[in-house]
Amino acid sequence: MGSIKISNLHKVYNESKVPVKAVNGIDLEIKQGEFTAIVGPSGSGKTTLLNMVGGLDSPTMGDIEIDNVHIGSLNSKELITYRLNNIGFVFQSYNLIPVLTALENVAFIMELQGIPKDERNKTAKELLEKVGIADKINDRPGELSGGQQQRVAVARALASKPKFILADEPTANLDSKSTSDLLDLMQQMNDEYDTTFIFSTHDQRVMEKARRIITIDDGLVSSDILKN
Amino acid sequence: MKSLIKIAWRSLWRNKRRTLITSASVFLAVFLALFMRSMQIGSYEMMTDMAVREAGHLQIHKNGYWEKKSINYFMDYSNEIKREVESNPNISIAIPRMDNFALASYGDLTKGVAIQGIIPDMTDDRINLSKRIVKGRYLKENDTGVVLAEGLANYLKIDVNDTLVLLGQGYQGISAAAIYPVVGIVKFPIPKLNNLMMYMHLDQAQETFAPYNPDLISALVIELKDVDDLSEEANILNERIGFNYEVLSWEQMLQEVVQQIESDNAGGIVMLGILYLIVAFGIFSTVLMMTVERRREFAIMVAVGLNRSKLAIITLFETILIAIIGVIAGVIFSVPVLQYFHHNPIPLTGDLADMMLEFNYEPIMPFSLESFIFVSQGLTVLLIAMGIAIYPMIYAYWFKLLKAMRK
Numbered sequence A: 001m002g003s004i005k006i007s008n009l010h011k012v013y014n015e016s017k018v019p020v021k022a023v024n025g026i027d028l029e030i031k032q033g034e035f036t037a038i039v040g041p042s043g044s045g046k047t048t049l050l051n052m053v054g055g056l057d058s059p060t061m062g063d064i065e066i067d068n069v070h071i072g073s074l075n076s077k078e079l080i081t082y083r084l085n086n087i088g089f090v091f092q093s094y095n096l097i098p099v100l101t102a103l104e105n106v107a108f109i110m111e112l113q114g115i116p117k118d119e120r121n122k123t124a125k126e127l128l129e130k131v132g133i134a135d136k137i138n139d140r141p142g143e144l145s146g147g148q149q150q151r152v153a154v155a156r157a158l159a160s161k162p163k164f165i166l167a168d169e170p171t172a173n174l175d176s177k178s179t180s181d182l183l184d185l186m187q188q189m190n191d192e193y194d195t196t197f198i199f200s201t202h203d204q205r206v207m208e209k210a211r212r213i214i215t216i217d218d219g220l221v222s223s224d225i226l227k228n
Numbered sequence B: 001m002k003s004l005i006k007i008a009w010r011s012l013w014r015n016k017r018r019t020l021i022t023s024a025s026v027f028l029a030v031f032l033a034l035f036m037r038s039m040q041i042g043s044y045e046m047m048t049d050m051a052v053r054e055a056g057h058l059q060i061h062k063n064g065y066w067e068k069k070s071i072n073y074f075m076d077y078s079n080e081i082k083r084e085v086e087s088n089p090n091i092s093i094a095i096p097r098m099d100n101f102a103l104a105s106y107g108d109l110t111k112g113v114a115i116q117g118i119i120p121d122m123t124d125d126r127i128n129l130s131k132r133i134v135k136g137r138y139l140k141e142n143d144t145g146v147v148l149a150e151g152l153a154n155y156l157k158i159d160v161n162d163t164l165v166l167l168g169q170g171y172q173g174i175s176a177a178a179i180y181p182v183v184g185i186v187k188f189p190i191p192k193l194n195n196l197m198m199y200m201h202l203d204q205a206q207e208t209f210a211p212y213n214p215d216l217i218s219a220l221v222i223e224l225k226d227v228d229d230l231s232e233e234a235n236i237l238n239e240r241i242g243f244n245y246e247v248l249s250w251e252q253m254l255q256e257v258v259q260q261i262e263s264d265n266a267g268g269i270v271m272l273g274i275l276y277l278i279v280a281f282g283i284f285s286t287v288l289m290m291t292v293e294r295r296r297e298f299a300i301m302v303a304v305g306l307n308r309s310k311l312a313i314i315t316l317f318e319t320i321l322i323a324i325i326g327v328i329a330g331v332i333f334s335v336p337v338l339q340y341f342h343h344n345p346i347p348l349t350g351d352l353a354d355m356m357l358e359f360n361y362e363p364i365m366p367f368s369l370e371s372f373i374f375v376s377q378g379l380t381v382l383l384i385a386m387g388i389a390i391y392p393m394i395y396a397y398w399f400k401l402l403k404a405m406r407k
Ligand SMILES: Nc1ncnc2c1ncn2[C@@H]1O[C@H](COP(=O)(O)OP(=O)(O)O)[C@@H](O)[C@H]1O
Pocket: A013, A014, A020, A021, A022, A040, A041, A042, A043, A044, A045, A046, A047, A048, A049
């Protein structure tokens, strides 16, 4: 479970004025359990691609199929439920609900899924321990460092037991120590839960941690390297 | 749902000062509104009460009397009417009386007077004349004396135990003349009544003005038990006793009181409208800011799987909570204040005071503690808040996810 098939994907912005071809015909297959980096210079189309895979944006043309579901066939309400149950998100920054504690942030996702209170609190605690902030579970995001916030975001992304986790430049706002810690954590979670991780970056050190590196230039895949 | 309330509640306190200022404005408006309404409703209650004590809920006259106010439109308090009134389960009391004009003389002084022939006990229960006695005594059963208003007595230079001559026109053109001992003097605070009124037993009035029609009265004053719909009640009664009679409600007879209440009430509602408009703008600007500054936050929540309808509910809660805090504080603060003024009313001057004096009431500003005042003001503010919440709710439903994420 958790394989993604992208075929002939296009995204054109500003179609009426000056069109920008952000994604220009991408074909990709990502399998269950991968730990994959999407790399490329700023403006190459990484965010656009991830947004479409995550069901946050709709393609101008082409198809995204996730475990036999064509994302394009879902309406916006179905998409929200689909995202809730199938995709974990880690954004660049300000990921968390600022008025909820770390624990509540993680538990909230499970509450939306209808998981009973005891269970979700237990799972949330376990996850926060795993991501290494067991002593901060009752702090609000504002009281946490950037790196700690991203760890909570990873815990939240895992909490819904998604098919895969999309992380758009999750380390962009972190110092190098926090960056490598977060990558180690993501790798560890990928091993432990066998959850697919797809993250974008233009940071050399980050991409080195990936097992597969997909490079994008001007909305096209320019290289796709599988390491071992 | 609990989490949604939690998020809403905590979001409010992220900017404590702004929320407090907004809720405080609601509080102030609710307090002012309650204070004003309590005072207005209190005075309307009193005016209505005064009017009913004076005129009864209904009066039965001979048809045309109220327009002509002439002795030729007096009616017989017949057995039929008596039976009708006694058998009507909704009538708690029926008091006959005779209002008439005549000339009163003492020595070589003469003055026009307004005479009320009354049944002393029944009338006193309603308008408390006996309390206004400043000299002598009040009328009693079978009394053959009269009670004069103080200004009238002074004009005539007459005193208690002196004898007064009354001259006037009786029923159906007969001339009426009689002499009465003055048994008491009453004092009214306003000159119009104080210079004009004279009270005697109804039997005496009938004997003087209608010696051949011993049951003649000008009006039968009726008080009802249940006063849901006065004009309906009047119509029913009128149909039963026939259209030789007119049955009028106090609202028809004392239209100036009704008009005064209505125009004052309309003014009050306009004031409330302005007050709440100002408050609505305050709430709206806070809610607007709370929405605008959290665009990215909303987007993240929807991105990770929060339904837009739930997001809308969060914003609804926030708006309503701001209002509820203000309403609750306003009510909690108002109740003891209004209770104080209810028991220690403010003394009054001016037009309203004069009118109250006219009806033999103390000129005070009474405060009503009717619960509907609190309920209606609270509900009004909540409705306003709900109206304002439409804005963030619409935003929650329609905002563009990606655009908001890029903020
Ligand atoms: N909403 C948008 N409207 C117009 N152009 C956009 C929009 N979003 C992205 N673009 C353009 O699409 C291209 C790809 O952007 P993006 O996917 O954000 O790249 P990356 O994440 O790799 O930096 C860029 O040229 C960017 O300016």
